[in-house]
Amino acid sequence: MIARFLTLVTATIFATALHAAVDIQEVESEGGISAWLVEEHSIPFTALEIRFRGGTSLDREGKRGEVNLMMALLEEGAGDLDAQEFAKARDNLAASFEFDAYRDSVSISARFLTENRDEAIRLLRAALVETRFDEDAIARVKGQVQSVIRNEQTDPGDIASNAFNAKAFGDHPYGTSDNGTSESVDALTREDMFAARDRAIVRDRIYVSAVGDITANELADLLDGLLGELPETGPKLPERVTPALDGGIEVVPYDTPQSVVIFGHQGISRDHPDYIPAYVANEVVGGAAESRLMEEVREKRGLTYGIGAYLLPFDHSELVLGQFSTANATVAEAIDVVRGEWEKLAADGLTAEELDLAKTYLTGAYALRFDGNAPIARIMVGMQMSGLDSGYIARRNDLVEALTLDEVNRVVREIYDPENLTFVVVGQPEGLETD
Known part of the structure; x- marks a missing residue:
């Protein structure tokens, strides 16, 4: 925790210079x-x-x-x-x-x-x-x-x-x-x-x-x-696709002492007005070492070395996706824990303390992304492709800070979907079959 605090202090110092420097x-x-x-x-x-x-x-x-x-x-x-x-x-x-x-x-x-x-x-x-x-x-x-x-x-x-x-x-x-x-x-x-x-x-x-x-x-x-000499136009882009994820478990048998589990459901597009609150909520759920999933699956129960979740906004679809590995004997238990956290999240949302901690971390760490010419160039191209304007860097942290608990929890209830949370398991999970 001390190391993370020092990182946040350093990032906050950089942040002031960042907004002035990225012109x-x-x-x-x-x-x-x-x-x-x-x-x-x-x-x-x-x-x-x-x-x-x-x-x-x-x-x-x-x-x-x-x-x-x-x-x-x-x-x-x-x-x-x-x-x-x-x-x-x-x-x-x-x-x-x-x-x-x-x-x-x-x-x-x-x-x-x-x-x-x-x-x-x-x-x-x-x-x-x-x-x-x-x-x-x-x-x-x-x-x-x-x-x-x-x-x-x-x-x-x-x-x-x-x-x-x-x-x-x-x-x-x-x-x-x-x-x-x-x-x-x-x-x-x-x-x-x-x-x-x-x-x-x-x-x-x-x-x-x-x-x-x-x-x-x-x-x-x-x-x-x-x-200037490149072809002017390209072929038609693919159509939009809605993820066909309606809950349940699919087991892919594979001879390995640990099973790999990927789980998820439909997510949110990057240009959606609720993307920022969804991003902050994901930080609490599975984005950091102190996330709910890490606390419940790793720290309390020792079922995995690491677990995380993240938003994947593709051009033609979107997912909320997570992943972890665990021993074949504990796959079923770990999946039950993840499902339980999804249900609690959808029912109760985040707490005020969780939201405040996520805001502090995300605003402090933002400046650390801009640590050289090449990372800044990559970030700017990503902004353009996401439809963001050139002033977004200067106001991004303000957007995060302005979020209210009611706003974030409204988005949590709309996005996190226990009923359609789908798991794919590769391994030899004990007591678990495709349903």
Whole structure:
């Protein structure tokens, strides 16, 4: 508790400087590309974060895993450079590029020194519009993805996550792994990679932020040079899907001494006006070491080393989701405890003391997220994709502080749903079967 108090004190000190330091400029290039910028000229370094809405949900039918594989191949050669030459050129510039694929977006993270900015951006542009997708690189990266897929098939946590998603989302893209299956990945071709790139990396779904040693005019010029040649539009996004979770337990037999349990039900979207009170309530339920779930399942009964719950607002659906592991002999007891806490929460809500402690922690810890150029750039892109304005950082803590107990408990009663709380168990739980 003392350590946490000191952390909060430190965070509070940082928070005052944070609101003054994160001065977001909204930039638009001549080519119509918008970005958020925080200038920081004390170090000759810039972090650039780019995201495109859509992600692995844009995989075509029968080609699951194509966007994930494509993103992993962007650094494997571009223009006149093969994979090794591209890596050497990047390293010689002391730059770093990261290409990632997620359920609702693909992201590109670039870090570069001011003196090498132009060369780094030219190299990154080549990766996006002069991608080689060489056959030997495709074969090599396919092997890496196949290794991940094999691990998913033997890791209890991955098995549980995939089973829960399949139950919740069925044949929607959310219902299957972003990596695809062994068969679908094996069948992907070089032509599929070009098609996936031109579907997922498009201008009408782009979000950009930059933090560091760069001016607004320099960023505007950079954007057009880097992104101006991308395809203008992408394919239609998936339809909205309501999680098919109506309570009960599904057991997936697996030979392991501990069972992995994932539980949840429908949640709340990020743009819902009640998201902030729901977020604060979740901190009490399962977001911190002192949460109700940790207290009841771990501290009082010793049934697990850790348990948590969190809100997952996807673009086309939303969940309240939790997870824990426990010995096969204690799975049933642990599930009963979680159900009991959900029922108490829905019936009685939070206490005033719980709400005050959650407010103190969340407002104090907020500043700690802004601990460098790259984290700030990621936060700003996330804000844009969530529909938040550039002033949100300055007023976020005020929104939390303004919450009343009645307001939070109204949201708790509307969101937390014991009747539809669904559990997926992977293991050999004693005295527990699918119902």
